[in-house]
Amino acid sequence: MNNQVKxxxxxxxxxxxxxxxxxxxxxxxxxxxxxxxxxxxIGVILVLPIGLxxxxxxxxxxxxxxxxxxxxxNEEVFGKWLGRFLSFSIGFFGMITSATVLYIIGxxxxxxxxxSTPTVYINMLFMAVIITGLFYGLETIARTxxxxxxxxxxxxxxxxxxxxxNINLHHVRPILEEGITPVLSATLFELxxxxxxxxxxxxxxxKLVNKNSKLSKTLFRPYAIGIFFTTCITxxxxxxxxxxxxxxxxxxxxxxxxxxxxxxxxxxxEVVLAISWILTVFFKLSLYFYGxxxxxxxxxxxxxxxxxxxxxxxxxxxLSLIVYPNVLFASEWDSTTWxxxxxxFGGVYPLLLWIVSTIxxxxxxxxxxxxxxxx
Amino acid sequence: MFKWKKLFQxxxxxxxxxxxxxxxxxxxxxxxxxxKQTLGGSTDVVFRNFHAGEDGSIxxxxxxxxxxxxDDFIHDYILKTxxxxxxxxxxxxxVTKHNSNFDLLRKYALTNAEMEVIEEMDKVFNHLLSGxxxxxxxxxxxxxxxxxxxxxxxxxxxxxxQAVVRGPKxxxxxxxxxxxxxxxxxxxxxxLWIKSKPIGTKTQTxxxxxxxxxxxxxxxxxEVYKRLNKIDVDSILDSGYIEELIQDETYSxxxxxxxxxxxxxIAAGLLEGRIAIIVDGSPFVLLxxxxxxxxxxxxxxxxxxxxxxxxxxxxxxxxxxxxLLTPSAYIALTTYHQEMIPTSLLISLSSQxxxxxxxxxxxxxxxxxxxxxxxxxxxxxPKAVGSAISIVGALVLGQAAVEAGLVSSAMVIVVSLTAISxxxxxxxxxxxxxxxxxxxFMVLAATFGLYGILLGVIAMVLHLTSLRSFGVPYMSPMxxxxxxDQKDVILRFPRWGLFSRPRLINQTNIIREDTSKPEPTSTxxxxxxxxxxxxx
Amino acid sequence: MWxxxxxxxxxxxxxxxxxxxxxxEKKDLVVFSLVYxxxxxxxxxxxxxxxxxxxxxxxxxxxxPLLQLLSM
Numbered sequence: 015m016n017n018q019v020k021x022x023x024x025x026x027x028x029x030x031x032x033x034x035x036x037x038x039x040x041x042x043x044x045x046x047x048x049x050x051x052x053x054x055x056i057g058v059i060l061v062l063p064i065g066l067x068x069x070x071x072x073x074x075x076x077x078x079x080x081x082x083x084x085x086x087x088n089e090e091v092f093g094k095w096l097g098r099f100l101s102f103s104i105g106f107f108g109m110i111t112s113a114t115v116l117y118i119i120g121x122x123x124x125x126x127x128x129x130s131t132p133t134v135y136i137n138m139l140f141m142a143v144i145i146t147g148l149f150y151g152l153e154t155i156a157r158t159x160x161x162x163x164x165x166x167x168x169x170x171x172x173x174x175x176x177x178x179x180n181i182n183l184h185h186v187r188p189i190l191e192e193g194i195t196p197v198l199s200a201t202l203f204e205l206x207x208x209x210x211x212x213x214x215x216x217x218x219x220x221k222l223v224n225k226n227s228k229l230s231k232t233l234f235r236p237y238a239i240g241i242f243f244t245t246c247i248t249x250x251x252x253x254x255x256x257x258x259x260x261x262x263x264x265x266x267x268x269x270x271x272x273x274x275x276x277x278x279x280x281x282x283x284e285v286v287l288a289i290s291w292i293l294t295v296f297f298k299l300s301l302y303f304y305g306x307x308x309x310x311x312x313x314x315x316x317x318x319x320x321x322x323x324x325x326x327x328x329x330x331x332x333l334s335l336i337v338y339p340n341v342l343f344a345s346e347w348d349s350t351t352w353x354x355x356x357x358x359f360g361g362v363y364p365l366l367l368w369i370v371s372t373i374x375x376x377x378x379x380x381x382x383x384x385x386x387x388x389x
Numbered sequence: 390m391f392k393w394k395k396l397f398q399x400x401x402x403x404x405x406x407x408x409x410x411x412x413x414x415x416x417x418x419x420x421x422x423x424x425k426q427t428l429g430g431s432t433d434v435v436f437r438n439f440h441a442g443e444d445g446s447i448x449x450x451x452x453x454x455x456x457x458x459x460d461d462f463i464h465d466y467i468l469k470t471x472x473x474x475x476x477x478x479x480x481x482x483x484v485t486k487h488n489s490n491f492d493l494l495r496k497y498a499l500t501n502a503e504m505e506v507i508e509e510m511d512k513v514f515n516h517l518l519s520g521x522x523x524x525x526x527x528x529x530x531x532x533x534x535x536x537x538x539x540x541x542x543x544x545x546x547x548x549x550x551q552a553v554v555r556g557p558k559x560x561x562x563x564x565x566x567x568x569x570x571x572x573x574x575x576x577x578x579x580x581l582w583i584k585s586k587p588i589g590t591k592t593q594t595x596x597x598x599x600x601x602x603x604x605x606x607x608x609x610x611x612e613v614y615k616r617l618n619k620i621d622v623d624s625i626l627d628s629g630y631i632e633e634l635i636q637d638e639t640y641s642x643x644x645x646x647x648x649x650x651x652x653x654x655i656a657a658g659l660l661e662g663r664i665a666i667i668v669d670g671s672p673f674v675l676l677x678x679x680x681x682x683x684x685x686x687x688x689x690x691x692x693x694x695x696x697x698x699x700x701x702x703x704x705x706x707x708x709x710x711x712x713l714l715t716p717s718a719y720i721a722l723t724t725y726h727q728e729m730i731p732t733s734l735l736i737s738l739s740s741q742x743x744x745x746x747x748x749x750x751x752x753x754x755x756x757x758x759x760x761x762x763x764x765x766x767x768x769x770x771p772k773a774v775g776s777a778i779s780i781v782g783a784l785v786l787g788q789a790a791v792e793a794g795l796v797s798s799a800m801v802i803v804v805s806l807t808a809i810s811x812x813x814x815x816x817x818x819x820x821x822x823x824x825x826x827x828x829x830f831m832v833l834a835a836t837f838g839l840y841g842i843l844l845g846v847i848a849m850v851l852h853l854t855s856l857r858s859f860g861v862p863y864m865s866p867m868x869x870x871x872x873x874d875q876k877d878v879i880l881r882f883p884r885w886g887l888f889s890r891p892r893l894i895n896q897t898n899i900i901r902e903d904t905s906k907p908e909p910t911s912t913x914x915x916x917x918x919x920x921x922x923x924x925x
Numbered sequence: 926m927w928x929x930x931x932x933x934x935x936x937x938x939x940x941x942x943x944x945x946x947x948x949x950e951k952k953d954l955v956v957f958s959l960v961y962x963x964x965x966x967x968x969x970x971x972x973x974x975x976x977x978x979x980x981x982x983x984x985x986x987x988x989x990p991l992l993q994l995l996s997m
Contacts, residue, residue: 024870110980123840128725131837139837143844143851150855157854157868158847282729285839292843314956317949321957324941325964328934332964332971336979343981350992351985 025156026223027236028163029301030215034208034240036298037118039170040267040291042204042244043251045348047261050200052186054257055249057200062241064201065209069233072213075368076220078375084216085312091371100363102313107359108214108306109326113333115299116140119292120334126268127288137334140299141327147300148307148323152218155300162293169290174246176274176283181253206353208244210360212237214305264341267291303330410510417527421450424513434517441471441498447490448527457520459539466500467522467535491529499524503536515593545571548650548672550817553689560650565595565669568652572599572665575656580604585667588617594625595669599655604662604890604898609678609859613664628668628675635666635677637857642822645858647679649816654688661890662898678858680865682878685709687815690881698881706879708810712823715810716753717834717842719803723749725838741797750835752796756804757827759786764808866891930972934965 021029046054079087085104089097119140120133128136147155190197223232251260251270260266271284307319307326316322338344414420421436428434437451449471453463475498495506507513508531517523520538545567548560561568569583578601585597596617600610616635625631632646633639649655650672655665658676666675676683685705690698722730723738730738745752763782767775787805791798807827814820826849833841856863866874871892876882885904892899938961945957970977 022869110984128838128840136837136840139841139844143848146848147851150851154851154855157862157864158850160868160870161850161854161864162847281731285726285729289839289843292840293847296847316956317953321945321949321953322960324937325957325961328961328964328968332967333980335971336977337981339979343979347981347985351981351988354988354992354995355984 020224021153021156021218021222022224023232025160026218027232028159029156029218029297030212030233031236031240032159032163032166032294032297033212033215033301034237035166035170035243035294036208037115037295038204038208038240038244039247039294040122040265041118042207043248043260043266043270044263045203045207046200046248047252047257047266048349049203050196051192051261052252052257053190053192053197054200054260055186055245055252056190057197058204058241058245058248060197060201061204061209062238062245064205065212065237065241066234068209069212069237071368072216072219072364073233075364075371076216078371080220083218083221083308084213085309086221087367087371088312091367091374098313101309104214104359104363105306105309105313107355108302108309109330109333110337110355111211112299112302112306112330113337115295115302116330116334117337119295119299122265122268122288122291126265127285134331134335137331140296141331143296144300144303145323145327147296148304149320152222152304155297155304159297162297166290166293169286170243170247173271173274173283173287173290174250176276176280177250177254177270179276180273181250182256183253185253185256186249202353203349204244206356206360208240209237210356211302213360213364214302217305217308218301303327306330412508413510413513413525413530413532415528415530417448417450417525420525420532421452423510424452424517427514437468439468439472441475442490450525450527451522452517452525453522453537454517454520457518457540458522458537462537462539463522467524467537470498470500491526491531494524494526495533499533499535501535501537505534505536506531507534508532515587519593542567550650551654551688551815553651553687553692556689556692557651557653559652561652561655561667561672561674563670563672565597565667568667568672568674569597569599571652572656572659575652576601576659581659583667586617588620588631589622589625591623592625596625596631597667597669598664599659599667600664601659601662604660605664606662606897609861610664612859613666613677617666625668626670628666628671628673631666631668632675637859641852641856642825643681643853643856643863644684644816644818644822645677645679645856645863647676647683647816648673648818649676650674651688657688657691660901678861680858680861681853681863682866684814684816684819686877691884695881695883695886699879702879702881705813705815708813709823712807712811712813712820713827714830714842714846715803715807716757716827717830717845718839719800720749720753720831721834721838721842724835738797738799741799744794745797746794747796748835749800750831752800753803753831754828756790756796756800757807757831760804760808761824930968934968938965 042058043054046057048054050057076084076087079090082090085097085101088100091097092100116137120137123136124131124133147158247267247270251266254270254273255263255266259269263269268284268287271287272282274283275281303326304319307323310316310322310326311319338347410423414423417438421438425434425436433455435451435453435455439449439451441447441449451463451467471494495504505516507516513523513532513534516534520540522535522537524533524535526532542564543562545559545562547558559571561571565585572583573581580602581599582602583597583599585595587593588596598610598613598617613635617631620631620634622630622634628648632644632648635646637645647658655674655676659665663676663678666677668675685702687701687705690702693701723742727735742749747755759782763778763786766778767782770778787801790796791801811820811823814823830842830845833845837844854862854864854868862869865871866878873889874891876886877891881887883906885902885906888902888904889899890901941961942954942957945954967977
């Protein structure tokens with residue numbers, strides 16, 4: 015139970031990839047088409063350059079403090095109390111996000127696979143496994159990712175390849191019919207969903223990952239692969255189902271998998287998609303929840319995050335039952351406040367961190383210069 | 390709990406402390422009496438008083454444990470020499486000029502290779518009860534301990550637990566020395582170091598640690614010694630005791646120590662840098678660190694051709710999942726996900742299940758439990774009855790249960806599939822862990838369907854990746870991923886491809902061989918020519 | 926149902942608390958008990974179907990002026 019775990023670059027890269035794929039492969043097609051109709055997939059592609067830029071910026075911030083995690087940087091930059099308050103708000107953000115992800119799992123399972131099981135039990139079981147994982151520690155989760163990633167990728171590639179015969183390219187024509195504006199809103203949506211939340215990985219990134227990392231290998235490539243898969247799935251969903259059907263489904267990718275039929279031999283493969291999706295979401299939720307716990311641990315100065323693991327999991331389960339009172343509220347939240355919420359934490363907050371830290375280093379630099387001049 | 394433990398310890402210590410004599414007495418009779426008294430007059434220990442020397446002036450006492458010694462040896466080389474042959478010899482002055490009879494005996498009379506001089510009383514008992522002969526002298530507080538060990542032991546036979554079609558058919562026996570000899574015969578290298586030490590306050594069982602110096606990682610060797618030195622029990626009756634006392638995780642269904650009866654497996658493990666622990670009295674030798682993949686590797690994989698070995702290995706992994714998940718998948722599909730079963734199969738399944746009074750979970754539980762009972766009975770029963778039981782189990786129970794409508798015939802297929810595939814694993818103790826987990830998965834399937842199974846698998850993998858065996862991650866070449874070790878995980882590369890030792894177990898002496906791919910000159914293909922590897 | 930919930934909550938508390946008692950300091954146990962107590966109250970309140978508003982509504986309320994500003 016040592017606190018000082020070290021991941022290697024490969025493991026961290028896989029976690030980044032799973033984090034990006036996470037909920038996206040199931041939900042993005044619907045939200046992207048909802049915003050940009052049949053051009054939704056272009057919106058998802060556009061995320062890639064912006065996301066890479068964003069990651070580069072995050073890396074710049076964190077490389078200033080290579081031995082601190084995000085929360086320690088907080089205290090360093092903003093001082094003790096403000097830093098702790100910010101850590102607490104990150105914890106709050108993480109908790110809300112974890113609860114929504116948990117809600118999505120419970121909702122998906124209860125709607126599509128386990129029709130008669132109450133959502134609360136589904137959530138409890140999932141959270142129990144998350145507790146197991148986090149109790150063993152981050153290193154174990156990363157290693158588990160190493161074992162599952164080949165399976166996830168194989169299953170996803172299988173879904174994509176098996177859907178190819180059903181593709182109808184008429185669904186995506188004409189390209190950019192309604193101009194660029196709706197596409198950009200789809201981009202913003204996907205950005206808030208998969209990219210802006212990546213800042214929570216700064217709790218792990220420079221400190222707990224083995225050094226001499228090539229940035230491209232650790233961050234950029236896995237991110238690009240993740241976005242590539244999301245784009246593929248979105249594109250194929252649109253071309254197979256058409257944009258209207260895609261946008262009204264809550265989980266269009268699942269519908270896509272239901273449509274797969276290969277020569278009467280391979281049918282009903284939607285469970286394959288469900289398996290790979292649950293696996294990816296497991297890692298995404300683990301990371302969110304790990305971030306949440308670490309944030310609270312730092313905010314309250316507790317020795318180990320495992321102390322508050324179980325009670326926080328109970329809170330998360332309870333929250334997951336009430337976060338979305340109804341579906342209408344959920345869709346409205348997702349398309350308005352959530353974006354603002356995630357931009358605040360994923361965009362404004364790192365920016366603030368960067369500005370303040372730059373000012374501080376400048377100040378301390380000039381100060382030290384003064385002192386040297388005095389001598 | 391704690392109090393009880395302390396209480397017992399105290400009691401034992403006080404018992405041991407009573408009137409112990411540290412060193413041998415000077416008088417022969419006193420020594421003999423004391424030894425006899427301490428042994429409670431056990432009848433298997435033989436006491437023999439005799440006189441030696443030209444005029445019979447030297448009083449001697451001989452003690453040995455009957456059954457643990459070679460009788461002929463004592464007759465011919467101890468008693469005969471001392472009692473008759475010495476008398477016939479006339480010593481020259483220079484030879485006989487010794488300050489004591491003790492030296493005389495040691496230098497000229499005892500014609501034995503392995504001999505030791507002892508002074509401590511507890512050493513006397515230790516040597517005596519492990520089969521050595523003790524020779525006591527009058528007026529001397531030293532004794533000879535002559536190695537005359539020899540007893541009825543099982544011969545080297547074909548191992549019963551891990552049979553192979555092709556490969557050596559020798560198996561370890563219960564005698565430590567035979568076992569170390571079997572290893573020496575395979576590895577004739579001065580770097581094969583075997584060190585032994587007695588463990589167990591009462592049984593004094595010899596436990597030997599064998600490793601290849603320079604190949605095995607020093608840290609792991611140190612760790613093994615540390616854990617062995619920590620052991621403080623009264624008895625070691627099998628290597629299972631040692632395994633349980635040194636394993637990393639007690640509360641885990643998965644074994645973190647490998648055991649085998651095959652000397653060739655152990656030799657291969659030693660050459661990979663693993664460490665063998667040989668326990669006297671047990672034909673099962675332990676091998677650490679043991680990794681997950683090791684339980685899927687059979688010795689025969691390396692004796693058969695690489696392509697066939699790969700196929701067999703894939704089948705083993707497949708049967709691992711089958712044994713683990715078939716009953717739970719059946720339960721999940723028939724209870725929660727009927728829409729996933731193809732229609733024609735669903736119809737025949739439901740028509741079979743129509744008359745079955747139980748839900749699928751109970752049905753599966755009944756059959757799996759029945760099978761486990763049958764298996765256990767088959768192992769324990771006398772061999773003559775065993776086959777009869779298997780007929781009863783297989784035919785009568787299986788068929789009759791279906792005909793009576795207790796279980797569906799699909800369920801019987803499921804159970805037999807699980808049963809067979811759980812025996813595919815080359816290692817018996819790994820199959821046990823699968824069997825235990827199976828019931829957990831069945832419960833999960835009965836409550837949450839496939840979702841439960843999937844989360845169960847995630848939890849299982851989390852547990853597996855959290856395990857370590859002597860500091861080495863249990864899932865090691867897969868997680869953490871080691872690229873160079875993938876050649877011996879799912880695939881078994883051809884022999885020239887297995888050029889390096891496993892990376893995590895062994896850090897220093899990596900290169901195993903420098904053979905290049907065999908290329909007959911007649912069919913030389915320049916395109917695929919390999920460059921010779923440089924030795925590091 | 927009541928019984929099941931309370932039993933499971935108590936068992937979890939005992940198992941987890943015992944583990945923490947063994948491995949950590951006393952101060953940590955106090956923190957754990959406090960957090961666990963609060964989370965249990967939350968769970969029970971939810972079980973009693975008390976009207977707990979979604980925290981998302983609060984966040985929406987905070988962001989309302991900003992969003993209106995943006996949409997204008």
